[in-house]
Amino acid sequence: MRAIAPYRDTGHVFVALCSLAIAIGVTCIGAALFAVVAFVNRTTIDIPFVATFRGFVDSTGSNAVTVDGSWMSVLGLILLLAAPLPIVAMTRHRDRP
Numbered sequence: 001m002r003a004i005a006p007y008r009d010t011g012h013v014f015v016a017l018c019s020l021a022i023a024i025g026v027t028c029i030g031a032a033l034f035a036v037v038a039f040v041n042r043t044t045i046d047i048p049f050v051a052t053f054r055g056f057v058d059s060t061g062s063n064a065v066t067v068d069g070s071w072m073s074v075l076g077l078i079l080l081l082a083a084p085l086p087i088v089a090m091t092r093h094r095d096r097p
Contacts, residue, residue, distance in 0.1 A: 015089040016082075023082035027074065031067075039065040049073050 031051065038045050038055035042063060045053040051069030058064040 012086065012090055016086040019082045019085035020078070022085075023078045026081060027078050035065055035067060039063050050077055 034045050034047070034051075034053045037043070038053035040055070040063065042055040042057055044055065049070065050073045051067060053065060053067050055063065055065045
């Protein structure tokens, strides 16, 4: 009987994890920038199915912002952003000997 060889190519796992980390970072930075724009301009920014950033002036006269969103939609957005890089890495690896 042959023993099952362990999976030695950890490059795909590393690319997938790094891609996920990059997608989380881009999403967080984008959300922070949208919150800043809504806060400074006292405007409403709506990203359909993901989040709404409402900037306004509160009762004391200072700027404020509220964020309403769906965590599941944000997770879907992160996975959508993270998917292309591992797919490209897996298809490129097949061409190598």
